[in-house]
Amino acid sequence: MPQRIATIEERLRKALGDGLLAQEPLRLHTTFRIGGPADFFFAARTPDHLVTALRAARAAGVPVFLLGGGSNLLVSDAGFRGLVIRNACDAVEFEGTVAHVGCGTDFLDFIYQCRDRGLAGLEFAAGIPGSVGGALFGNAGCYGQDIGSYTIECTHTTPDGAVVETKPAAWYEFAYRDSRLKREPRVLLSCLLQLRRGDPVESRREIEEKLELRRIKHPQWRIEPTAGSYFKNLPPDWQMPDAKHSPGTHRVPAGQLLDACGCRGLRVGDAMVFAKHANIIVNAGHATAREVLQLAGTMKARVREKFGVELEEEVMFLGERPEPGDASA
Ligand SMILES: Cc1cc2nc3c(=O)[nH]c(=O)nc-3n(C[C@H](O)[C@H](O)[C@H](O)COP(=O)(O)OP(=O)(O)OC[C@H]3O[C@@H](n4cnc5c(N)ncnc54)[C@H](O)[C@@H]3O)c2cc1C
Known part of the structure; x- marks a missing residue:
């Protein structure tokens, strides 16, 4: 008797387990609170899980979208036909003034972690929602500054999860709200960011000031x-x-x-x-x-x-x- 061909869901579930969700409303994952369902949705908590998910999607022939904090996105009311992988890799380690950051880390949360360790530099960005990976993708910034200027190198994988490599910041061609990733898709796993010694009290003051400016001018x-x-x-x-x-x-x-x-x-x-x-x-x-x-x-x-x-x-x-x-x- 011929073997039954496994459905796409079965193939993805075999690789990703119970964390795989079907028909997940994407409005729950965007700051616009707009968007229909993704056929499949998976939150990857480690770089290994993320690479596994990319490879499983490729093997099953399913289109993939990599989601960070969903703060720069308008999702179709019809949703997304494929697998949405949310980057939830948020491990952060510090070595002197350098931070090794998982790209799913919440940007503001990372800025708070720097403040608590007396590391300064990124206070200007306090209040930009989303993940560190999403910030790198679009070289997020404000007040004439951007995250690309603080980046030493990043580790990324190809969209099929086949190759993992580390490249210096220059490779990413950071420019105004732009990076090479908009032309050559890669999935960022982690990055090294360069900070400087600072005064936590001064950092706290600057972060509060930036958050207050946003409270006045921008929607919450x-x-x-x-x-x-x-x-x-x-x-x-x-x-x-x-x-x-x-x-x-x-x-x-x-x-x-x-x-x-x-x-x-x-x-x-x-x-x-x-x-x-x-x-x-x-x-x-x-x-x-x-x-x-x-x-x-x-x-x-x-x-x-x-x-x-x-x-x-x-x-x-x-x-x-x-x-x-x-x-x-
Ligand atoms: C109230 C408000 C204020 C904002 N203010 C600013 C501002 O001052 N300056 C500014 O620049 N932006 C601002 N933004 C826009 C947004 O917050 C930034 O663009 C943010 O950096 C997007 O990150 P994200 O993780 O939410 O990305 P998402 O919205 O999840 O994704 C955006 C794009 O990045 C890609 N991406 C996400 N993570 C990765 C990854 N790990 N590897 C590869 N690609 C990835 C996605 O595939 C997608 O194409 C604001 C948004 C809001 C809602």
Whole structure:
């Protein structure tokens, strides 16, 4: 009698055990609180588990998406057809002023760990949600600083989990909200970050100051779900008279153009432009990805019409984009 062919779920479960979830709602894993189900979902707590999950997906022929804190993501209402692997590898070790950090570590939690050890440098980033790996992927930053400048090297694997290698920071080509990983996908497992000796009292003060600034200007994502700035600031060669540059950079903030186009308060369904910041979309209840995309499209069109420039999305989209007129997606 021919052997029964194992289903994809059986094959994944054999490799990943009971930690494998089916039909997991992705809205539970994004700060936007938007997104349909992933066919399969697995939280990898060690680099070995992560590599095993990548290899199992490859062997089963299943598409994979690597999730950090889900704070820079808009997930399709239809969800994701494949395996979402959440990087939950959060081991941190310190050696002098160098930290060896698992890339699933929560960024703010890591900044607190540095503060407690009298290690300074990353206070500027206090309040950027998400994981250290997600921060490296998009070279997260603010006030003209970014995580790439503190990176010595990273260890990553190829998306199929076949090759694990360590590369110096220069390999990642960190630039404004950009890294080589956006062009050559790799999964970051861990990194070495360079800090400096500091005063914990001063670090505490600076962290509190940065968190307070965010409390005043930005939505509190646990209460007002959002993915942060929706569009990137303008490229340095795009200037306009009387523009106030975003702190520490020579870039005109996208928010200024959106403000000039009267975008604050615009709303499509439950997707709404934040009242205090024209470049932030919040989920004011039960917003769908479709509503967010429609709102973002209107914002882009207004800026195009008034300034002749095309805004570029900072928030990433996961899953299938809805067809125009398709109300289900
Ligand atoms: C309220 C708010 C404020 C914000 N403020 C800022 C800010 O000041 N500056 C800023 O830069 N950003 C900001 N953001 C955006 C976001 O927090 C950052 O981009 C963050 O670094 C994303 O990390 P994450 O772990 O949540 O990534 P996710 O959203 O989970 O993923 C984003 C991308 O990174 C990839 N990725 C994640 N982990 C890894 C990994 N280990 N290896 C390879 N790829 C990986 C994912 O595949 C995906 O493509 C803000 C967001 C919010 C909600």
